Amino acid sequence: xxxxxxxxxxxxxxxxxxxxxxxxxxxxxxxxxxxxxxxxxxxxxxxxxxxxxxxxxxxxxxxxxxxxxxxxxxxxxxxxxxxxxxxxxxxxxxxxxxxxxxxxxxxxxxxxxxxxxxxxxxxxxxxxxxxxxxxxxxxxxxxxx
Numbered sequence: 001x002x003x004x005x006x007x008x009x010x011x012x013x014x015x016x017x018x019x020x021x022x023x024x025x026x027x028x029x030x031x032x033x034x035x036x037x038x039x040x041x042x043x044x045x046x047x048x049x050x051x052x053x054x055x056x057x058x059x060x061x062x063x064x065x066x067x068x069x070x071x072x073x074x075x076x077x078x079x080x081x082x083x084x085x086x087x088x089x090x091x092x093x094x095x096x097x098x099x100x101x102x103x104x105x106x107x108x109x110x111x112x113x114x115x116x117x118x119x120x121x122x123x124x125x126x127x128x129x130x131x132x133x134x135x136x137x138x139x140x141x142x143x144x145x
Contacts, residue, residue: 022132029125032111041103084130090117101133
C-alpha cells in the first residue's frame with residue numbers, strides 16, 4: 001500500500017503508479033522490505049508504503065532527521081562526494097537504509113538477520129538504488145521535494 005500524505009502536493013494516480021513501481025524495485029533488491037518512506041527537507045512525508053503507520057509520523061520523521069544528521073556527519077568525515085549519500089544500520093534481525101538525494105530522503109526498513117547481511121552484496125544493490133533515487137527525484141520534481 002502506498003500513500004501520499006503531503007497536503008500541498010497532489011500526486012496524480014499515474015505518477016503514483018510510477019513511484020510505486022520504482023519502490024517495488026527496491027523491495028526486489030532488498031527482499032523482505034516492509035516499509036519505505038520519502039520525506040522532504042522539512043521532514044514532511046511525501047510517500048510511504050505499508051507498515052510505517054504503526055509508528056507515529058512525527059516520531060518517524062524526527063528519527064529520520066536525527067539519522068540524517070548522523071549520516072551527513074559520517075559522510076563528511078569520509079569526505080564522500082557521491083550525489084546520493086547512503087548508510088545502512090543493521091541490527092540482529094532488521095536493517096534501516098537511508099539515502100539522501102539533495103534535500104530529499106528515501107528510507108526503508110528491511111528484515112535481514114546478521115548472517116544474511118554478511119553475504120549480501122550491498123555495493124550492487126546500492127548502485128541500483130542510487131539510480132532509483134535519481135528517478136524518484138525526477139518523478140516527484142513537481143511536488144517540490
